[in-house]
Amino acid sequence: MPDPILELRDLDAHYGDFQALFGVSMRVAEGEVVAVIGANGAGKSTLLKCIAGAMPVRHNAIQLYGVSIGGDPAHDVVSRGIALVPEGRRLFPSLSVEENLLIGGQLGRKGPWNLKRVYELFPVLEERRHQPAPSLSGGQQQMVAIGRALMANPRLLLCDEISLGLAPIVIRDIYARIPAIVAEGLSLIIVEQDVVQALKTARYVYCLQEGRVALQGEAKALTREKISAAYFGV
Amino acid sequence: MEWLNTILQGILLGGLYAMFAAGLSLIFGVMRLVNIAHGDLIVLAAYVALVATQTLGINPIVSLIVVVPVMAAIGYVLQRGLLNRTLGDDLLPPLLVTFGLSVIIQNGLLEIFTADSVKLNAGAVEIQSIAVGGGLALGVLPLIQFALAIAVIGGLQWLFYRTALGRAFRATSDDQSVAQLMGLNNAHVFGLAMALSLAIVAVAGVLLAVRANFDPSMGPARLIFGFEAVIIGGLGSMWGTLAGGIIIGVAQAIGAQIDPGWNLLAGHIAFLIVLAIRPQGLFPKVHG
Numbered sequence: 001m002p003d004p005i006l007e008l009r010d011l012d013a014h015y016g017d018f019q020a021l022f023g024v025s026m027r028v029a030e031g032e033v034v035a036v037i038g039a040n041g042a043g044k045s046t047l048l049k050c051i052a053g054a055m056p057v058r059h060n061a062i063q064l065y066g067v068s069i070g071g072d073p074a075h076d077v078v079s080r081g082i083a084l085v086p087e088g089r090r091l092f093p094s095l096s097v098e099e100n101l102l103i104g105g106q107l108g109r110k111g112p113w114n115l116k117r118v119y120e121l122f123p124v125l126e127e128r129r130h131q132p133a134p135s136l137s138g139g140q141q142q143m144v145a146i147g148r149a150l151m152a153n154p155r156l157l158l159c160d161e162i163s164l165g166l167a168p169i170v171i172r173d174i175y176a177r178i179p180a181i182v183a184e185g186l187s188l189i190i191v192e193q194d195v196v197q198a199l200k201t202a203r204y205v206y207c208l209q210e211g212r213v214a215l216q217g218e219a220k221a222l223t224r225e226k227i228s229a230a231y232f233g234v
Numbered sequence: 235m236e237w238l239n240t241i242l243q244g245i246l247l248g249g250l251y252a253m254f255a256a257g258l259s260l261i262f263g264v265m266r267l268v269n270i271a272h273g274d275l276i277v278l279a280a281y282v283a284l285v286a287t288q289t290l291g292i293n294p295i296v297s298l299i300v301v302v303p304v305m306a307a308i309g310y311v312l313q314r315g316l317l318n319r320t321l322g323d324d325l326l327p328p329l330l331v332t333f334g335l336s337v338i339i340q341n342g343l344l345e346i347f348t349a350d351s352v353k354l355n356a357g358a359v360e361i362q363s364i365a366v367g368g369g370l371a372l373g374v375l376p377l378i379q380f381a382l383a384i385a386v387i388g389g390l391q392w393l394f395y396r397t398a399l400g401r402a403f404r405a406t407s408d409d410q411s412v413a414q415l416m417g418l419n420n421a422h423v424f425g426l427a428m429a430l431s432l433a434i435v436a437v438a439g440v441l442l443a444v445r446a447n448f449d450p451s452m453g454p455a456r457l458i459f460g461f462e463a464v465i466i467g468g469l470g471s472m473w474g475t476l477a478g479g480i481i482i483g484v485a486q487a488i489g490a491q492i493d494p495g496w497n498l499l500a501g502h503i504a505f506l507i508v509l510a511i512r513p514q515g516l517f518p519k520v521h522g
Contacts, residue, residue, distance in 0.1 A: 052415055078417035086415060092408040095401065103405045106398060107417040152417060 005030050005187055006051070006082075006156055011061040011070075013043070013050050013211075020046040021211045028156065033178070033188045035202030035219070037195050039231055042208040044191040045087055048158045051189070052084040053077035064156070079107050083154035087161045087191075089145040091133040098129040100144050104151030111153025112184045118147040121177055139170035146174070150181065157181065159190045163197060175201060195227060209233050239370050240491045241484055246376035248463075248483025249383030250445070252476040253438035254456050255463035256386055257431035259475050262464070264403045264427040265321060265410075270332040273457030274339040275432060279305050279439025280354070280448050281343055287354060294354040294444050295378075302436040309432030313425040321424070336453065343450035351447040360444065379441045383476065386434055391472045393430075403427060455498075462505040468515025477516060481508070 004027040013021040021043045028034050036044050049055045051062060053074035062070035064080055072080075083104070091100050101118055119126035122143040128136060133144060142162055149157055163171040171194070178201055182188060192198035199205060199219045207215040207230040215222070215230030258272050269275075282304055286297040316335075320327040362374040394400035406413040406423050414420050442448060442456070459482060466481050467474030482501045489500020508516065 054411065054415060073419070074414040075417045075419045078415070084415050086412060090409060090412045092405045092412070094404050094408050099401050099404075102398070103401060103413070103416050103418070106402065148416065 007063045009061055013046050013055050028187050031185050033202045035198035035205045036191045037198050038208035043211040048160050081155035083149035083152040084158045085145045085149045089141050093134045096130050097144055100133050101147050101151050104148035109153040113150040113153050139166050156187045163194050240487045244484030244487030245480050246380045248480030249380035251459045251463045251482050252383045252479030254460035255475045257434040258460045259464045261427055261431045263470050264407050265424050267328045271335040274336045274453030275435050276439045276456050277453040278339055279436045280443035283440045294356045302433050305432040305436035306429040309428040310425040313428035318421050340450050351449040353447045354443040356444045387472050387476045466508045468518030470519035471517040474517030
């Protein structure tokens with residue numbers, strides 16, 4: 001296995017007295033798509049929040065290129081090359097589509113992504129570049145959220161439930177762009193409730209159950225029975 | 235004709251009130267911080283200008299070159315060192331801390347400069363005026379003051395909607411936690427917003443000090459004028475803030491014309507009328 005760009009070592013996370021993650025370990029290699037699946041409340045979003053720097057965690061629990069970044073402030077994590085597509089899109093409502101994208105790129109990290117490339121990936125956004133972000137359809141807003149994260153030119157892109165609340169045809173449309181994103185050499189962690197979509201997209205899958213890794217393996221090797229056992233704990 | 239004159243003078247005064255309000259509106263918009271010390275910071279700027287003019291021997295208007303950066307630096311340090319620690323889900327801590335700051339500034343100025351009122355002397359420009367016909371004359375200084383107010387408001391509008399910094403301000407205002415996740419350092423963005431706010435305060439403070447006598451205790455009243463202008467104009471609208479300032483200025487001028495004792499009262503009454511009829515302000519941009 002090639003050297004991982006991201007490694008989680010025995011990661012715990014807490015909301016006050018409540019422990020949300022228990023000793024999660026994970027590796028993501030260069031150019032690899034990793035899916036994290038699990039039921040509601042299994043800790044998937046918490047896991048991404050920890051990586052993105054939005055949760056206080058042990059410093060050496062998260063390593064990017066061998067450097068400990070656990071608990072670093074979110075804006076430092078972005079400048080090191082990790083960008084998040086947050087759950088529910090969370091666009092800036094008073095900014096136009098283009099301004100939302102520019103906010104993503106304001107740190108000026110070098111890389112293949114810029115406004116022109118994002119518009120090539122999602123041509124519909126160029127037509128609507130000057131519209132306020134909330135005026136777009138859900139699918140288009142999700143494209144803005146992905147574009148905004150890509151504008152940061154990350155090495156690792158975290159996608160939290162990008163299929164949430166979207167019609168199946170729109171979900172297929174968005175997932176169809178993932179290969180073009182991976183082709184630029186960045187790695188992805190996708191958190192999904194849609195297990196079929198996750199298994200289709202990812203090479204390696206982790207299944208969380210109540211804050212613990214209940215199952216992991218290559219997407220091709222996982223059977224439906226194994227997954228539902230890990231998913232529901234029965 | 236006398237009334238036309240009154241209204242014109244009121245409009246020009248409104249420019250100054252709009253400047254009191256602009257800095258207040260800016261930081262409330264960006265970080266939901268109500269700065270109770272805003273009026274005292276205006277007075278502090280006036281004293282900084284007093285020291286600058288006395289030690290450097292320069293005209294008060296020229297002293298802006300010194301006062302504006304000094305106040306902006308104070309703003310940045312104040313925000314990062316103190317006010318950022320008070321920000322959170324609760325509006326109360328920043329309110330209490332800036333209230334305390336207001337007391338500290340007033341008493342600090344009182345210790346250093348005494349309660350004697352002072353004034354900055356801008357020289358001949360103070361008594362020059364331009365005849366506009368019909369026996370009306372507009373003072374050069376009020377005109378400069380109004381022009382500066384338009385420039386400040388227009389500049390803020392441009393900065394907010396045309397620059398990367400303005401974009402960062404609006405994004406942070408929309409959603410602080412996501413702004414952070416997109417790589418914005420909120421502590422720094424807030425520091426810059428407060429620096430900008432106090433840069434405007436510096437301009438307002440110098441104009442105030444040239445216009446009339448000032449002493450350490452007059453900050454809170456300026457804060458009220460600023461608040462009233464912001465609320466009349468509607469939160470989040472820069473040009474609305476200018477309109478709000480003008481309405482208070484004109485109301486005060488008309489009140490004073492009727493009876494000198496009605497000067498301040500008329501401004502407050504105008505504010506209450508707007509609040510009763512249109513509580514969201516005349517040109518609201520922020521909802522909820």
